[in-house]
Amino acid sequence: MQPLARRLTTLRKQLDRHFSITQAGSSLSREIMAGFTTFLAMVYSIIIIPDMFSSVGFDRQAVFIASCLVAALGSLAIGLWAKLPLVIGGAISLSAFTAFNLVLDRGMSIPVVLGAIFWMGALFSLITQTGIRQWLFNHLPKGIAQGTGMGIGLFLLFIAASRVGLIVADPGAELPLKLGQLAAFPALMTLGGLAAILGLAQRRVNGSMLIVMVTLSLLGLLWDPEVTFRGWVAWPTLSGSEQGGLLGKLDIWGALSPTVLPSVLALILTAIFDVTGTLQAVAKEADLLDGDSQVVNADRVFMIDSVSSLLAGIVGAPPAAVYIESVAGVAAGGRTGLTATVVGFLFLLMLFLSPLSYLVPNYATAPSLMYVGLLMLGNVTQLDVNDKIEMLSGLVCAVFIMLSCNVVTGITLGFGCLVVGRLVAGESENLNSGTLLIAGLLWLFYLGGWAIA
Numbered sequence: 001m002q003p004l005a006r007r008l009t010t011l012r013k014q015l016d017r018h019f020s021i022t023q024a025g026s027s028l029s030r031e032i033m034a035g036f037t038t039f040l041a042m043v044y045s046i047i048i049i050p051d052m053f054s055s056v057g058f059d060r061q062a063v064f065i066a067s068c069l070v071a072a073l074g075s076l077a078i079g080l081w082a083k084l085p086l087v088i089g090g091a092i093s094l095s096a097f098t099a100f101n102l103v104l105d106r107g108m109s110i111p112v113v114l115g116a117i118f119w120m121g122a123l124f125s126l127i128t129q130t131g132i133r134q135w136l137f138n139h140l141p142k143g144i145a146q147g148t149g150m151g152i153g154l155f156l157l158f159i160a161a162s163r164v165g166l167i168v169a170d171p172g173a174e175l176p177l178k179l180g181q182l183a184a185f186p187a188l189m190t191l192g193g194l195a196a197i198l199g200l201a202q203r204r205v206n207g208s209m210l211i212v213m214v215t216l217s218l219l220g221l222l223w224d225p226e227v228t229f230r231g232w233v234a235w236p237t238l239s240g241s242e243q244g245g246l247l248g249k250l251d252i253w254g255a256l257s258p259t260v261l262p263s264v265l266a267l268i269l270t271a272i273f274d275v276t277g278t279l280q281a282v283a284k285e286a287d288l289l290d291g292d293s294q295v296v297n298a299d300r301v302f303m304i305d306s307v308s309s310l311l312a313g314i315v316g317a318p319p320a321a322v323y324i325e326s327v328a329g330v331a332a333g334g335r336t337g338l339t340a341t342v343v344g345f346l347f348l349l350m351l352f353l354s355p356l357s358y359l360v361p362n363y364a365t366a367p368s369l370m371y372v373g374l375l376m377l378g379n380v381t382q383l384d385v386n387d388k389i390e391m392l393s394g395l396v397c398a399v400f401i402m403l404s405c406n407v408v409t410g411i412t413l414g415f416g417c418l419v420v421g422r423l424v425a426g427e428s429e430n431l432n433s434g435t436l437l438i439a440g441l442l443w444l445f446y447l448g449g450w451a452i453a
Helices: 002-019 028-042 045-054 060-082 092-105 110-130 132-139 142-163 185-202 208-223 261-286 298-315 326-331 337-350 354-359 362-382 388-404 407-424 433-447
Strands: 088-090 167-169 177-179 320-322
Touching: 002 028, 002 337, 028 208, 028 326, 028 337, 045 060, 045 088, 045 092, 045 362, 060 088, 060 298, 060 320, 060 337, 060 354, 088 298, 092 110, 092 142, 092 261, 092 362, 110 132, 110 261, 110 298, 132 433, 142 167, 142 362, 142 388, 142 407, 185 208, 185 362, 208 354, 208 362, 261 298, 261 407, 298 320, 326 337, 388 407, 407 433
Parallel strands: none
Antiparallel strands: 088 320, 167 177
């Protein structure tokens, strides 16, 4: 017993030294608990994402394994290298855009979509290293950035509602949509689940989305004949079990087509502001800002984030991003990279539990999608009401992302309203060269017929 105790003491000291736990005012037990808290807050993503992607032709098990792998490696990299309590996972908003916009609506093949995800990661890595990322961040109007977040939130709400029959097509009427059957089992489960998440979140219950997802899945197993149990454990493989594997199936050159590049641009722009905003929010909560109010090791986080998406394209996973659920671990006391390292090891464990993903029906994941979408609408409070042009341009961006089911279209229309509005109002001094350049490039894609409208 004594040698074991001595080895454990040595391990604690090594972990303390590597992660600077004591210096950060934390403890080993607190960091481990924070890791479990973060994991419970974000594990819903590896159920929702395979569900979305399988509905448009991807192999569910292969996407599950790939998503766990990217989350595990990305979180471990942030924990061990950047040494921050931040975690990586499949981005729900970008996953929805990829699956339902690029594959379902635009008809892109799965290899081309994976190629687009690869190029997103590669270009994000490039612009991070060259300073272009910071240039884009400085020149993208805040209203458009906030409008993009709101638009993707609306898009998530629309996707979730339509998948469970709350909103259905009405081709015979002047308006294309109508209310579905509220009394149907999927609709009732979805609305009840959303209400439960709101209540649990208000009570600050960690893992509220996971709790609701598991509860609705159990109800589905009892009452829904389409929900079947396929076992607990399976050996992880990226070769797939149904439609075939996705490892290395990306079409890199096909994704460089002029018709695909605007979508790659949309993924990059969204990723830039998503990871920057998330990083700032978590760093402020965890007191990880330096004397210049800059996030410690931010460049390492950006690099890991972009490389994770590059890896995602190779293994067949959705675009990756730093998760805002990292705040859950910070609230639980996490202050160092050990929190993220714990999350990474837990996702490695999840690699062996892929059969459980088949137990989760659409109406079990829809409430979480709707909740995330509603949270993203919170960006409306950050719009500058004193600047009507920027505020309304951001709203144009948000609304048309949902109406067109296309992030690029919303951003382009938002930029158009902003630039033309400024010029008509005689406020050209409020337009910088970067804003004009980005707007010009976006409209060139559309007027030239290269964009996917």
